[in-house]
Amino acid sequence: xxxxxxxxxxxxxxxxxxxxxxxxxxxxxxxxxxxxxxxxxxxxxxxxxxxxxxxxxxxxxxxxxxxxxxxxxxxxxxxxxxxxxxxxxxxxxxxxxxxxxxxxxxxxxxxxxxxxxxxxxxxxxxxxxxxxxxxxxxxxxxxxxxxxxxxxxxxxxxxxxxxxx
Amino acid sequence: xxxxxxxxxxxxxxxxxxxxxxxxxxxxxxxxxxxxxxxxxxxxxxxxxxxxxxxxxxxxxxxxxxxxxxxxxxxxxxxxxxxxxxxxxxxxxxxxxxxxxxxxxxxxxxxxxxxxxxxxxxxxxxxxxxxxxxxxxxxxxxxxxxxxxxxxxxxxxxxxxxxxxxxxxxxxxxxxxxxxxxxxxxxxxxxxxxxxxxxxxxxxxxxxxxxxxxxxxxxxxxxxxxxxx
Ligand code: FES
Ligand code: FES
Numbered sequence: 001x002x003x004x005x006x007x008x009x010x011x012x013x014x015x016x017x018x019x020x021x022x023x024x025x026x027x028x029x030x031x032x033x034x035x036x037x038x039x040x041x042x043x044x045x046x047x048x049x050x051x052x053x054x055x056x057x058x059x060x061x062x063x064x065x066x067x068x069x070x071x072x073x074x075x076x077x078x079x080x081x082x083x084x085x086x087x088x089x090x091x092x093x094x095x096x097x098x099x100x101x102x103x104x105x106x107x108x109x110x111x112x113x114x115x116x117x118x119x120x121x122x123x124x125x126x127x128x129x130x131x132x133x134x135x136x137x138x139x140x141x142x143x144x145x146x147x148x149x150x151x152x153x154x155x156x157x158x159x160x161x162x163x164x165x
Numbered sequence: 166x167x168x169x170x171x172x173x174x175x176x177x178x179x180x181x182x183x184x185x186x187x188x189x190x191x192x193x194x195x196x197x198x199x200x201x202x203x204x205x206x207x208x209x210x211x212x213x214x215x216x217x218x219x220x221x222x223x224x225x226x227x228x229x230x231x232x233x234x235x236x237x238x239x240x241x242x243x244x245x246x247x248x249x250x251x252x253x254x255x256x257x258x259x260x261x262x263x264x265x266x267x268x269x270x271x272x273x274x275x276x277x278x279x280x281x282x283x284x285x286x287x288x289x290x291x292x293x294x295x296x297x298x299x300x301x302x303x304x305x306x307x308x309x310x311x312x313x314x315x316x317x318x319x320x321x322x323x324x325x326x327x328x329x330x331x332x333x334x335x336x337x338x339x340x341x342x343x344x345x346x347x348x349x350x351x352x353x354x355x356x357x358x359x360x361x362x363x364x365x366x367x368x369x370x371x372x373x374x375x376x377x378x379x380x381x382x383x384x385x386x387x388x389x390x391x392x393x394x
Contacts, residue, residue, distance in 0.1 A: 036325050049308030050331065054324040058313050 005030055006038060010045040017048045020056055024063055033064045061115070069104045069111035071149045074128040078117030081124035085138075089125055090114065092139040096146055109153045110146070172240035187231040187242055188216050198244050199253065199277050201260070201270075202294035203232045204341060207303050212295045214256050215273065219243040228252065253277050258284060264292045265358040269343035279360060286358040290344050291321060297338030307333045 009026045013019040023046065027038050034057050043050040057063045075081075075089050090101070093112050097105055101114040118126050123135035127142060134145070168183040174191050181190035186209060191198050201213040209232035219226040220234065221241040228249065231242070243249065257277035260270055262284035270292065274282075293312070298321060301310040309332040313322045323329055339345050348361050 039325075049302075050324045050328065051302075051308045051311040055311045055313060059315055 006041055010042070014045050015047045017046050020046060020048060020053065021060075024053075024057055028063050032068045033066060035065075035067075066104065067108075070109050070153060072111045072113065072128075072130055073146070074113045074115055074118075075101075076116075076118050076124065076126045076128075077114045078121065078124070080117075080121035081126055084125045086125040088139050089127060089137060089142050092142050093146070096143060107153075109150060170236050170238045170240075172236050172238070172242065174242045175244055181236045183236070185236055187218060187220075187234045187236055187240070189232075190236050191231065191242075191244065196244060198231055199257070199273060200232060201273055201292075201343065202296060204296055204300065207296075207299045209233050210295055210299070212293060213260065215253060215260070215277065217249060217252055217256070219246055219249055250278060254279055258282050260292055261360060263287050264289050264344060265360075266290065266348065266352050267344045268346040268348045268361075271348055271361045273343075274360060282360055288355065288358065292343065293319060293321070294343065295321075296341040296343070297321060300337040300341050301335075305333055305335050305337065307331065307335070309333070310338055 006027070009023055009030065013023060020042070023042055024034055027034050027042070031038070039053045039057060040050060042048075043053045046053075057065060073093060075086055075093065077086050077090070094100065097110050097112060099105055099110070099112050101112055104111040115128075118128065118133070120126055120133065120135070123133070125137050127134045127137045127145070129145060129149070134141070137145075169180045170183050171178060171180050172187075172190070173179070174187070174194070174196055177194070177196075179190060179194045181193070188198055188200055188203055188209075189205075198216050198218060200216040202211070203209055203216065209230075211230040211233040214230055216231045217228050218231040218234070219242065220229055221243060226243070231244070254277050257274040257279045261274045261279065261282050264270055265282075265286050265288065295312070298310050298312060301307050309323060309328070310321055311324070312319055313326075314320060324331065350361070353359070
């Protein structure tokens with residue numbers, strides 16, 4: 001299944017080294033992260049040394065090499081967001097989920113990340129929750145956001161269990 | 166026939182084949198420009214910045230790395246002005262501070278006139294000259310080593326940090342690494358790093374007899390073109 005997907009990503013781009021970044025981006029979208037396995041197949045498919053693929057994947061923050069949680073919480077730590085209190089938001093996530101930036105919770109529900117600027121400084125402080133930009137976030141709003149996501153995640157898990165039974 | 170160009174380096178007129186770098190041309194004529202990341206036969210990346218020279222154009226001089234500067238007709242290069250010496254000394258100091266535990270680096274610093282190091286020693290064991298990476302990729306086409314990460318987290322590593330099986334075991338990365346030459350007195354203890362400077366007399370000689378080779382350790386182990394002559 002997974003290989004079939006990878007094949008479709010590589011389809012029509014085989015032996016085209018210049019397509020490396022596009023291919024990695026597609027893989028990132030597809031799986032949420034770029035696995036070592038995927039990198040090896042990309043290297044083989046595009047005809048690039050594995051080292052090169054790994055180097056590029058490591059270089060860009062857009063690629064994550066570890067599986068990411070269901071909910072990706074990205075806090076902006078850029079200058080504008082910082083002066084409007086993004087460090088409070090970081091503390092909020094840290095305290096609530098007990099993870100540091102770049103880490104994923106054990107249950108795989110949350111990944112916490114920091115970025116330097118999202119280019120929407122006027123709306124700061126900004127928190128991105130799964131591609132949704134939330135402007136003017138306060139620690140309180142952030143708590144509710146995380147709580148809601150957590151509840152939903154739990155509900156889904158419970159549903160999945162009963163559904164199977 | 167190869168096309169030749171004529172340029173002036175430190176006042177002497179020299180001829181060099183089109184396409185060679187200023188550094189190579191100078192070394193060929195016995196003009197010693199200190200260099201570290203340059204390996205004959207490999208593409209130059211200008212990683213160490215030690216080989217800086219002044220390129221004089223229309224009365225204005227620009228400081229650039231000579232290993233990445235290709236020779237051009239009528240070029241005027243100065244390799245030993247006060248300004249260059251000052252900049253070069255600073256660069257050498259930074260390199261020693263980054264990785265003091267190498268005879269090659271220490272010798273190089275003495276050659277560049279460093280008498281004391283004003284920066285705190287960081288004791289890394291890599292100066293990111295990229296000699297190993299380039300040799301691995303260009304000469305052996307093994308692509309086992311590469312630069313991973315960026316900024317201050319950049320480092321040389323295998324793919325995924327563990328793919329040693331791609332390596333062809335040629336040992337070039339060790340042979341060409343300036344860190345593989347330990348200082349005469351052995352590795353320095355943490356907190357006691359210093360500039361060795363025992364060979365300073367050699368350096369004095371080099372200063373008086375302009376252009377003389379100091380036969381630095383780097384040249385011996387790393388095939389500085391001057392040692393080959
Ligand atoms: S500083 Fe946060 S969006 Fe620019
Ligand atoms: S030799 Fe030119 S920058 Fe290192």
